[in-house]
Amino acid sequence: MSLQGKANILMVIVTMFWGISYTFMVMGLEVLEAYNVVALRCLIAFIIAGLIFLPKMLRVNIKTILYASIQGFLLFSVFALSLYGLKTTSAGNAGFILSLTVVLVPIITSLMERRLPSRAVSFAVVATMIGITILTFNPSLTFQIGDILVAIAALCYSIYIILNSRFTKNVESISYGVYQLGVAGLFGAFFTMMFESPKLPSTSSGWFAILGLGIICTAFCFIAQAVVQQYTSPTHTGLIFSLEPIFAAIFALIFLGEGLTSQLVIGGAFILIGNTVAQLEQFIFMKKLSTAPHSETMI
Numbered sequence: 671m672s673l674q675g676k677a678n679i680l681m682v683i684v685t686m687f688w689g690i691s692y693t694f695m696v697m698g699l700e701v702l703e704a705y706n707v708v709a710l711r712c713l714i715a716f717i718i719a720g721l722i723f724l725p726k727m728l729r730v731n732i733k734t735i736l737y738a739s740i741q742g743f744l745l746f747s748v749f750a751l752s753l754y755g756l757k758t759t760s761a762g763n764a765g766f767i768l769s770l771t772v773v774l775v776p777i778i779t780s781l782m783e784r785r786l787p788s789r790a791v792s793f794a795v796v797a798t799m800i801g802i803t804i805l806t807f808n809p810s811l812t813f814q815i816g817d818i819l820v821a822i823a824a825l826c827y828s829i830y831i832i833l834n835s836r837f838t839k840n841v842e843s844i845s846y847g848v849y850q851l852g853v854a855g856l857f858g859a860f861f862t863m864m865f866e867s868p869k870l871p872s873t874s875s876g877w878f879a880i881l882g883l884g885i886i887c888t889a890f891c892f893i894a895q896a897v898v899q900q901y902t903s904p905t906h907t908g909l910i911f912s913l914e915p916i917f918a919a920i921f922a923l924i925f926l927g928e929g930l931t932s933q934l935v936i937g938g939a940f941i942l943i944g945n946t947v948a949q950l951e952q953f954i955f956m957k958k959l960s961t962a963p964h965s966e967t968m969i
Contacts, residue, residue: 677901681910684891684898689917691887692761693925694879695753701876703866704753707883708746709858710870714884716852719892726845734846737837741846742853744830749854750861751823759816760928763805765918766938767820772912772945773798774828782832794944801940804933844896851888912945 698707720727756764773794780787787795806817838846862868871877915938922928 673901677898678910680894680898682913684894685910685913686917687887687891689765689914690921691883692752692756692765692918693921694882694887696756696761696922696926697875697879698871698883699753699756700879701871701873702869702880703862704750704757705858705861705866706868707753707858707880708749709855709862709868710880711749711883711888712746712851712855712858714881715888715892716848716855718885718889719848719851722893723844723848726842727848729842730845730849731841734841735849737841738846738849739853741830741833741837742850743857744826744833745850746854746857747826748823748830750858751819751826755816755819755823757816758814759820760934761922761926762915762919762928762934762938763817764820765915765922766805766934766941767802767817768824768827769912769915769941769945770798770802770821770824771828771831772948774824775831776948778828778832790947790950794948797940797944797947801937801942801944804937804940806937807933847892847896851892912942915941 695707698711702710752764752768759767773791776791777787777795780791802817802821806814859868871880919928919930919934919938923930
């Protein structure tokens with residue numbers, strides 16, 4: 671098997687672990703408050719990743735710390751909003767709504783560049799909005815506050831992704847990424863002390879959830895993604911990431927007993943179709959570039 675094939679398989683595993691993170695977050699909320707979960711998740715991941723990349727962590731400059739602080743705050747916002755959202759919406763819904771980032775990123779980029787989105791992105795927006803409407807619809811014609819909070823988390827994550835593409839061009843990416851986790855953990859700890867009572871999990875399931883979030887879903891996924899993306903294309907990565915809400919729904923069904931409703935299936939299908947179309951457009955564009963005359967001089 672080629673290096674890219676192995677890299678894609680590992681990326682699927684990373685995506686699977688991100689899918690199960692929603693289940694871990696729900697389990698964590700059973701014994702801890704939201705900010706406390708964020709603090710423990712990020713600080714555990716920071717310590718583990720920091721020790722692994724210690725030489726890089728020691729060679730850091732002010733610019734790296736500044737950029738990492740901005741991104742760390744956005745990560746904290748994404749995690750905290752997702753956790754508060756999960757108090758009133760399902761893990762399956764949260765997974766699909768957070769995947770809005772695949773569509774929001776090109777929309778925000780188009781606005782920043784003052785140009786209209788492409789037809790593929792426009793189709794993806796329509797399909798995604800139909801999916802969100804189906805997922806969040808209820809007879810009282812009101813939205814669950816949890817759905818709205820997760821949608822805001824998706825917006826914050828979209829901004830994070832856009833800034834990430836700019837910041838990584840100017841700093842060493844590994845130390846920059848690890849310090850983000852530390853900053854997010856510090857924000858979590860601060861808000862825990864301000865609005866909650868700091869504590870450690872009191873049950874085995876609580877520890878399982880927190881360690882799963884910190885070690886597997888954050889530290890391992892961050893390290894694996896940093897390594898894997900050297901051997902596969904951004905387009906393949908984006909397409910694989912579209913599997914995250916499917917994994918989220920599957921694990922919620924298995925471990926949390928969430929029902930596989932027609933709303934989840936139909937609404938999720940529309941969102942997945944929208945995500946895939948948005949990614950395929952980029953895939954076709956990159957393929958044309960690679961097969962164009964003198965393409966080797968363009969890379």
